[in-house]
Amino acid sequence: MNILLILPIIIPFITGIILILAWNNRPFQRAFSVVGAAALLIAGLALLRDVWQNGIQVAQMGGWPAPFGITLVADLLSCIMVILGGIMVLSIGIYSLMDVDKGRESFGYYPLLHILMMGISGSFLTGDLFNLYVWFEVMLMSSFVLLVLGGERNQLEGGIKYVTLNLLSSAIFLAAVGAMYGLVGTVNMADLAVMVQRGEQAGIIQTLATMFLIAFGIKAAIFPLFFWLPSSYHTPPAGVSAIFAGLLTKVGVYTLIRVFTLIFILDVGYTHTIILVLAGFTMVSGVLGAATQNEMRRILSFHIISQIGYMIMGLGLYTPLALAGSVFYIMHHIIVKANLFLVSGVVNRLRGTYQLKKLGGLYRVYPMLGVLFLIPAFSLAGVPPLSGFWAKFALIRAALEIDSYLIVAAALVVSLLTLFSMTKIWGEVFWKADPAEHPETEENPPLSQLAYLIIPIAGLALITVSIGLFSEPFFALAIDAAKQLLNPAEYIQAVNPVVGGSL
Amino acid sequence: MEVLLAVVVGILYAAGFYMIMRRSIVKLILGLGLLGHASNMFIFTIGRVMRGNPPVMPHGHDVLTQPYADPLPQAFILTAIVIGFGVQAFATVLVKRAYQTVGTDDFDQMISTDQP
Amino acid sequence: MTSVILSTATRYMLPLLLLFSVFLLLRGHSEPGGGFVGGLVAAASFAFYAFAYNVKQARRALRINPRVFIGVGLLIAVSSATYSLFLGKSFMTGIWTETEFPVFGAIGTPFIFDVGVYLVVLGVILTIVFSLAEGEQ
Amino acid sequence: MVLEAVLSGFVLALFAPWIYKVGRGAAGWILALLPIGIFIYFATFVPPVAEGETFVFAQTWVPSIDISLSFNVDGLSLLFAMIISGVGALVIIYAGGYLAHDRDINRFYVYILMFMASMLGVVLSDNVITIFIFWELTSITSFMLIGYYHEKPESRTAALQALLVTGAGGLALMAGLVMMALVGGSWEISELLNRGDVITGSSLYVPILILVLAGAFTKSAQFPFHFWLPNAMAAPTPVSTYLHSATMVKAGIYLMARFSPALGGTQTWTVVVTSFGAVTMLLAAHMAWQKKDLKQILAYSTVSALGILTMLLGVGTHAALEAALVFLVVHSMYKGGLFMVAGAVDHEAGTRDIALLSGLRKAMPITGAAAVLAGLSMSGIPPFFGFVGKELIYESTTEFDMSAILLTVFAFLTNGLTITAALLVAHKPFFGSKLSAPKHPHEAPLTMWLGPVTLGTLGLLFGLLAGWVGEFLIAPAVSAVQHHQTEVHLALWHGFSMILLLSLVTIAFGVLVYWKHEVLGRWFAPSNVISKWGPEQWYFWSLDGMLGFGRWQTRLLQSGYLRNYLLIIIFSTVGLGLYTLSKYNVFSQNTIFRPIDVTSYEFMFMALIVASAFVVTQVRSRLAAVAALGVVGYGVAIIFVLDGAPDLAMTQFSIETLSVILLVLVLYRLPRFIQFSRSRPKKITEITAALAGGGFMALLVLLVTALPAQSRLAPYFAENSYKLAHGHNVVNVILVDFRGFDTMGEITVLGIAAVGVFGLLKLRLDKTRQTDTPPDVLTTQHQSADVFPVMEREQS
Structure with missing residues (x-):
């Protein structure tokens, strides 16, 4: 039993429980939440080290052999995702110390944050479809509560759409899992992979694959299923937006990559072509939506969608480099996207609004904040040599290698439009003269007074720059992760399902 | 039996889908409830139905002897029911709060977060 | 919503229902039942109490904030699951006593886990019912 | 060494504000020492290069994807490098005077030094991706420099225009370079130049040429992409001197010159480039x-x-x-x-x-x-x-x-x-x-x-x-x-x-x-207007067109109406599912129908479920609807009882009761449903979607249940539930042991739901009246007080 596999799930769980029990002790909650977050990150790093050295790691819950119990599996992709989750929760944990109001703190904000992480880590590590459903629900339920906690009108309106559409996604997912069990009699992913590869009832299996595509597609916010995201992401406090923006859709992307590299690879020409086409539409419609928005967080929300398109693109292309590109893209995107939301939160705190029209002049007063915005913003747009460039480059190269010119054209145009809307924010919020004429001293507190907000932003910006300038280790990791993904046998062998493995 | 149950499942889903597309947010809650039942019945039916014979061993036996209903879909449904209850409770209260805050249960008046 | 019959009945039913809920919890491993249904029944007993009297009195009868049940329940569940780790076994591996007890046979960590479930369900239902009912009263 | 020469500009840029703080008026002179040094460094290359030598400096960077920091000093790059560093030194000194009293001069130094370094990178790089990276950096630094007077709208517009035009070209260039590298089989420029015949002979030659030229033409302001350059004069004069005459705009020229051994020499090249x-x-x-x-x-x-x-x-x-x-x-x-x-x-x-x-x-x-x-x-x-x-x-x-x-x-x-x-x-x-x-x-x-x-x-x-x-x-x-x-x-x-x-x-x-320029100027005035406004208008049209299209599609997709979202999702699911089923000929290979075997009481309960579900959808009283929903739940529970699932039934009964109580608690004071007016076609669409969704799910059940059951797990549970897990009730054993991990997640969901309900009911930070969201924009006709009693407003 490798204890490292369970740690990313029980660390946030126990942290959450302790925070629930310490309900009324706010100072303790604030401190302990950061400790728990740091512990999660460390556990993730330890897990990666183990997997990197010893290959795919497996833990059978309850000691029952696969496929009878629940299996946790950590391959490189899972480890990367867990670490990213750790980075996120640590950043948001620190940011929240200053961003979250007393009201939310007294009503379980911190426990919810950690239980959310529990669900997310669980989703990354589980090797069992039904268990994935459970982790999805843990994640969703905490995200529901985090989203609407505070009960402001916008939150409630956005929350209802978020809840309904995500529940629909869960319903489709649950049905697909049930049908999968009814058809092949197992829910262990490795076992399913073995069974599906036999090719019996391929038609029904492919149909169920499309249901998984839709269910995970809703979570990942791909075209045309993304509606819940722009409806709701701009309503909660900035820190919550940031962790949602960073992680939640990526769980959908992760699961798409997982099932469409491990289980549903019967007819790649069909399923993955659909994915590629959806990727193109996702990129384009997301970026067009962003170009028309005039509120910082709404612009950023639509950009999540368009960026998801790139991540899915790698899956659709289905070559080692393309998948490596997707993995790299996820690493880059989570950091950058969350950071942009965090910066928007600082802007809102300084000026009291997210509306571009009412903002301006921040570059004059806060040049460092400008730099901290530009790093993730340009990275998002793929400006070299920041992290986003490498991600896009890998995908574009991968697409050109197999002559997929249309998707390259889409990717490039979207990249330009992303640059357009990032410079729009830059021009309106930072460059433009401040329409409100703030007197230079009183209402402009120095950034050092916002240390808890700035530290995570600066940290994430540093990661972005590091991934950009020293991308080799990250690429090496992404490429190895992609190799694992494209070699399901390794995964299956590691899980070694008793019945399936003997066939 | 399965054929008829399939029809029931289909009707439950259809009714659920219909209800969540209404303009009233209260109907949304009822629709989600129907969808929950539909999902449970779906898993139950598609995991094959076996009349009688619950997967419980009589005392004194140490193995479950044929025929018995497949216990796994039942465990799935149990989990799904419980999770569904939690979600349903939360959604109900959410709708109540939205109703109080917005002042109507008309969905057409809850589109402000989507206006650019 | 106070009627003499209801409140009197509830006062006597509370311990009975609680006892029944524990019975359901205990027999869950061999007969239909278990922590979940047990917790529901226990919660129902206090919920009836709240309807018969009011939430304040129900809270007093319960003595502890229902939220604490959630936390403690989860803690018991996760502890029972973590116990096996310290014995070098897989997470959640069932650890059973050697001796068989008269009523429910061997005791193992899965049973403790079920107790956690029972407490969580009790806490959850009561939290929801109490906070809703407080809104109404 | 060349690497350090290139990167030194970036490093110095980081320290420029500090140097300005210390050096003030002399900062320009101090900072100019770097380009002067670089100039001298490159001057030492002149004699050997004139002898025909070239120098390659290679440093690995991202070997996984064939990117190296390799630099090549030959006659062409040397000439450019000397222009860049030489003019750079003069411009920095010049700026020290020109912007002496400007409060943003420290930022200017940062950008101009970064620009110089990027430009050196462009002309010295020997890797197609490295050259592109520096190429894009020149666009970005140019953006910052054109927008130097950023509080003026025309500066911002010009900066954005330059960035978009050269950025678009840059992206085309990237595609072109990657394709060229793939065709030529190397990522090093010096290698590619040896394989000109492979590239010009490839079927991708014309696309590659067009893409690379798109990059060069936009950067070097060739018609019809020229308009950004005159507009870029919004920048301070040192910027115009350096970027927009001496160096950056010549990057496109450099690129064409550099790649002409690989891409040139064909008739296409001659005709296109010359014209x-x-x-x-x-x-x-x-x-x-x-x-x-x-x-x-x-x-x-x-x-x-x-x-x-x-x-x-x-x-x-x-x-x-x-x-x-x-x-x-x-x-x-x-x-x-x-x-x-x-x-x-x-x-x-x-x-x-x-x-x-x-x-x-x-x-x-x-x-x-x-x-x-x-x-x-x-x-x-x-x-x-x-x-x-x-x-x-x-x-x-x-x-x-x-x-x-x-x-x-x-x-x-x-x-x-x-x-x-x-x-x-x-x-x-x-x-x-x-x-x-x-x-x-x-x-x-x-x-x-x-x-x-x-x-x-x-x-x-x-x-x-x-x-x-x-x-x-x-x-x-x-x-x-x-x-x-x-x-x-x-x-x-x-x-x-x-x-x-x-x-x-x-x-x-x-x-x-x-x-005679004044007289002639009047004569030629009309032609001037056409040529200036032509391509620039296209730029604005395409920008407006993109925004207009974006607004249209966003209104269409992100309409704000939940039911539209649901419609799209349901139709996508069913459509994709049915298409897949027919693509794989499932309907011709699998059976769907088989004899119906059902007992009368089973039939009765199923009918009860169906009827109650129908009642839920149609009834106008909320309480009745809730009650009917409860009946559906009980009906389902009875089906569970009949079909060997007592645990399920027990849970379903109790949960259903609880749900009904909750719904009543929440909703009981509410009156009948309002009949919101809906247009007939919309309602028909929604009913169609609902039926399609339901039908599809039923179809799945029929397809799967027609096949023999093959649970791979049940026999193991049947065999081992008691022996290994000490329980007679297999379902319960699964829940707390075999799959206890699921249950752990499940109770967590429950716990969080309770926290959420508690928070929703007790915590109210609503500041609706103060936020900038508009109040109800639509009709308020349903909102009369007698129809909707306001619930619990007094609560805080």
Whole structure:
């Protein structure tokens, strides 16, 4: 039993429980939440080290052999995702110390944050479809509560759409899992992979694959299923937006990559072509939506969608480099996207609004904040040599290698439009003269007074720059992760399902 | 039996889908409830139905002897029911709060977060 | 919503229902039942109490904030699951006593886990019912 | 070492604000030490490179995807590197004076140093991706520099325009470079240049060429992408001097020159490149002399010069390449100098409008002298280096084997109008008897005349030392472009020839136009409007078009109406599912129908479920609907009882009861449902979607249940539940042991749900009335108090 596999799930769980029990002790909650977050990150790093050295790691819950119990599996992709989750929760944990109001703190904000992480880590590590459903629900339920906690009108309106559409996604997912069990009699992913590869009832299996595509597609916010995201992401406090923006859709992307590299690879020409086409539409419609928005967080929300398109693109292309590109893209995107939301939160705190029209002049007063915005913003747009460039480059190269010119054209145009809307924010919020004429001293507190907000932003910006300038280790990791993904046998062998493995 | 149950499942889903597309947010809650039942019945039916014979061993036996209903879909449904209850409770209260805050249960008046 | 019959009945039913809920919890491993249904029944007993009297009195009868049940329940569940780790076994591996007890046979960590479930369900239902009912009263 | 030379600019940029803080007015001089050092460093390469040596410096960077930090010093990159560092030093010194009293000067230093480093990277890189990275960095730093006066809207617009136009080209370039690397089988430029025949012979040659040229043309402001450059004059003059005349705009020229061994030599190349260049040079020259603003004249004449360079690279003969490289050097010197002069005039005399300026030589003698030196070189008067350049241009156009006469006529007109522009800039403001300017002019400080004087003098020196320049600077560069060793013999005096005659006629033509420029300007005014606004309008149209389309699709998709979202999702699911089923011929291979075997009481309960579900959808009382939903739940529980699932039934009964109680608690005070008016077609669509969704799920059940059950797990549970897990109730054993992990998640969900309900009910931070969301925009007709009693408003 490798204890490292369970740690990313029980660390946030126990942290959450302790925070629930310490309900009324706010100072303790604030401190302990950061400790728990740091512990999660460390556990993730330890897990990666183990997997990197010893290959795919497996833990059978309850000691029952696969496929009878629940299996946790950590391959490189899972480890990367867990670490990213750790980075996120640590950043948001620190940011929240200053961003979250007393009201939310007294009503379980911190426990919810950690239980959310529990669900997310669980989703990354589980090797069992039904268990994935459970982790999805843990994640969703905490995200529901985090989203609407505070009960402001916008939150409630956005929350209802978020809840309904995500529940629909869960319903489709649950049905697909049930049908999968009814058809092949197992829910262990490795076992399913073995069974599906036999090719019996391929038609029904492919149909169920499309249901998984839709269910995970809703979570990942791909075209045309993304509606819940722009409806709701701009309503909660900035820190919550940031962790949602960073992680939640990526769980959908992760699961798409997982099932469409491990289980549903019967007819790649069909399923993955659909994915590629959806990727193109996702990129384009997301970026067009962003170009028309005039509120910082709404612009950023639509950009999540368009960026998801790139991540899915790698899956659709289905070559080692393309998948490596997707993995790299996820690493880059989570950091950058969350950071942009965090910066928007600082802007809102300084000026009291997210509306571009009412903002301006921040570059004059806060040049460092400008730099901290530009790093993730340009990275998002793929400006070299920041992290986003490498991600896009890998995908574009991968697409050109197999002559997929249309998707390259889409990717490039979207990249330009992303640059357009990032410079729009830059021009309106930072460059433009401040329409409100703030007197230079009183209402402009120095950034050092916002240390808890700035530290995570600066940290994430540093990661972005590091991934950009020293991308080799990250690429090496992404490429190895992609190799694992494209070699399901390794995964299956590691899980070694008793019945399936003997066939 | 399965054929008829399939029809029931289909009707439950259809009714659920219909209800969540209404303009009233209260109907949304009822629709989600129907969808929950539909999902449970779906898993139950598609995991094959076996009349009688619950997967419980009589005392004194140490193995479950044929025929018995497949216990796994039942465990799935149990989990799904419980999770569904939690979600349903939360959604109900959410709708109540939205109703109080917005002042109507008309969905057409809850589109402000989507206006650019 | 106070009627003499209801409140009197509830006062006597509370311990009975609680006892029944524990019975359901205990027999869950061999007969239909278990922590979940047990917790529901226990919660129902206090919920009836709240309807018969009011939430304040129900809270007093319960003595502890229902939220604490959630936390403690989860803690018991996760502890029972973590116990096996310290014995070098897989997470959640069932650890059973050697001796068989008269009523429910061997005791193992899965049973403790079920107790956690029972407490969580009790806490959850009561939290929801109490906070809703407080809104109404 | 080259790597350090390139990166040093970035490092210094980081410290520039601090250096400014310490050095203040002297900061420009201090910072200029770096480019001077770099210039000297590269100067040491001149002798060996003239001998035919090239230097490669390679450093691994991202080996996983074949990207290395490799640099190549050959004649071409060396020439560019020296221009970049040399002009860079002068510009930084100049900026120290020009922006001396500007509060953002520290930021300026940061960007200009970063730009210089990026530009050095472009011309020195030997890896196709590294070159692209630096290429994009020049666009970004240019964006920051054009937007220097960022509080002015026109600066922001110009910055964005430049970024989008060059950025679009840059992305095309990236695709082109990657394709070229894939076709050529290497990511190192020096390797690719050896495989020109593979690339030009490939079926992807034309797309690659178009993509690479798109990058070069946008960067080097070729028609129809030229418009961003005149607009970029919104930048401070040092920026215009450096980026928009001497260096960045020549990146496109560099790129074409660099890749001409790999991509050039074909008829496509010659036709496309030559014609774009020819059209650009003439159109821009024609626009330049009609402008009144010094910087605008210089900007258009720069576009024209870039056109000449492009045209020459298109022609591609030895003479043409020689002409191109000579002209490149000439242009960098005189145009850089003239921009600095224009800045000095603007700074000291208060305007750049030539109509308002005259006789400045009296007040600004040194600046005036620098202007004259540069102007003479620009006009191609012997013995200036510009003369050498012009002679070579004519030599190559007259030798052009496709259409020598047409090209020479184009060149003649362009050169003539260039002289007009030179006179407008160097003669008009400084000469004339009367001193005229909006403010009392002074001579510019040393910082501001050092640059133009140096560059002007160099123009003269290079002319006098033409043979030496040809041997040490031009020949190695031409060799690099031609990709084999070659010799260049430059001379001022070629003897009497047709070309000399042509030069003389050109001067006469240019002077004539200058003499009559006001009259002619009125005649040609209409053509000016068309050529300026044409492509720029296209840019704005495409931007507006994109935004309009974006708004339309966003309104359509992100309408705000949940039911539309649900409709799309349901139809997508069903549509994709059915398509897949039919694609794999499932309907013909699998059975769906089979005999119905059902007992009467089973049938009764199923009917009860169906009927109650129907009631839920139709009934108008909320309580009745809740009750009916409860009946559905109980019905389902009974089905569970009948079919061997007592645990399920028990849970379902209790949960259902609880749900009903909750729903009643929450909803019981509410009255009947309001019948919201819905249009018939919409309702029909929704019913169709609902039925389609339900039908699809039923179909799945039928398809799967027709197949034999093959649970792989149940036998194991049946066998081991008691033996290994000590439980008789298999379902419970699964829940707490085999799959206890699921249950752990499940109770967590429950716990969180309770926390959520608690928070929702008790925590209210609503500030609806204060936030900037508009109040209900739509009808409020349903909101009368008697229909909807306001619930619990008194709660806080």
